[in-house]
Amino acid sequence: xxxxxxAWLGLLVVAVVNGGIREAWIxxxxxxxxxxxxxxxxxxxxILAFTWLVRGWMRPASRKQALQIGALWLALTLAFEFLAxxxxxxxxxxxxxxxxxxxxxxxxxxxxxxxxxxxxxxLRRTSASSLARE
Numbered sequence: 748x749x750x751x752x753x754a755w756l757g758l759l760v761v762a763v764v765n766g767g768i769r770e771a772w773i774x775x776x777x778x779x780x781x782x783x784x785x786x787x788x789x790x791x792x793x794i795l796a797f798t799w800l801v802r803g804w805m806r807p808a809s810r811k812q813a814l815q816i817g818a819l820w821l822a823l824t825l826a827f828e829f830l831a832x833x834x835x836x837x838x839x840x841x842x843x844x845x846x847x848x849x850x851x852x853x854x855x856x857x858x859x860x861x862x863x864x865x866x867x868x869x870l871r872r873t874s875a876s877s878l879a880r881e
Contacts, residue, residue, distance in 0.1 A: 751816040754801045755823050765790045780852050787854050791861040802869035816866040
């Protein structure tokens, strides 16, 4: 599982770049709520693209292993978001939890779902491509 952890570190870089773009350009142009929504959709697309790029390198052998990778990525993401977010970056718990309030238009949960399912989607694409070549 070392390759999926290394791949997740790549996803972390993608997410940080996405956050920088959101704060520097998207929110000033669109406002807070729309900026977060746009950034969320952009990050979901970036996660899928990144996973597609590294799918051959990670080589999940089965759907079960792809689901395990997705669960690992989800756990690492949540741990980073809450532990590093609070203890390293000093973000208050209330602000961290605010991203999960879908009733206030926060759709961050889509990033978590995409993160968890991306390896399975990538495996399905790889399997379909392999079958098409045979």
